[in-house]
Amino acid sequence: MRWRGRWPRWRIGSNIRGEEAVSEADCIFCKIARGEIDVEVVHDEDDVLAFRDINSKAPVHVLVIPRQHVANLEEVGKLPDGVVKRLFEVSSAVAAEAGVTEGGYAVRVNNGRDAGQEVFHLHMHVMGGRKLGMP
Ligand code: 5GP
Numbered sequence: 001m002r003w004r005g006r007w008p009r010w011r012i013g014s015n016i017r018g019e020e021a022v023s024e025a026d027c028i029f030c031k032i033a034r035g036e037i038d039v040e041v042v043h044d045e046d047d048v049l050a051f052r053d054i055n056s057k058a059p060v061h062v063l064v065i066p067r068q069h070v071a072n073l074e075e076v077g078k079l080p081d082g083v084v085k086r087l088f089e090v091s092s093a094v095a096a097e098a099g100v101t102e103g104g105y106a107v108r109v110n111n112g113r114d115a116g117q118e119v120f121h122l123h124m125h126v127m128g129g130r131k132l133g134m135p
Pocket residue numbers: 028037039040051052053054055056063109110116117118119120
């Protein structure tokens with residue numbers, strides 16, 4: 001039978017939290033991945049890019065992103081398994097390169113409104129060089 005009802009709002013242009021979908025053309029991290037915006041790159045490979053956060057909250061504050069656009073953890077299944085593994089390996093390598101492995105560091109994903117996610121392209125914050133508490 002043909003569907004005659006209304007799709008829930010999040011099925012159209014926004015997700016379950018009411019966050020608007022951003023196109024790859026407009027996404028700031030896609031632009032960074034395409035080299036259209038200048039950043040301080042610290043690690044560059046086929047599927048994963050790492051660059052310094054423009055507004056660092058710790059002596060070491062690097063963002064690690066998949067080049068492929070996924071908005072958040074709800075979409076992480078769209079990434080090949082190998083890319084998800086590389087996100088963690090690159091985070092560890094970036095921390096080692098920055099000299100914070102011994103002291104320890106945080107790898108944080110802000111996912112959605114309550115976590116304060118501002119850029120809707122999945123990214124991991126790698127932060128170290130000072131004592132970091134929760135949250
Ligand atoms: P979120 O709050 O979404 O987890 O984190 C987004 C992060 O991206 C913020 O820490 C912010 O400082 C960083 N950011 C936003 N725009 C840019 C940019 O154009 N360049 C760089 N290097 N970082 C950015």
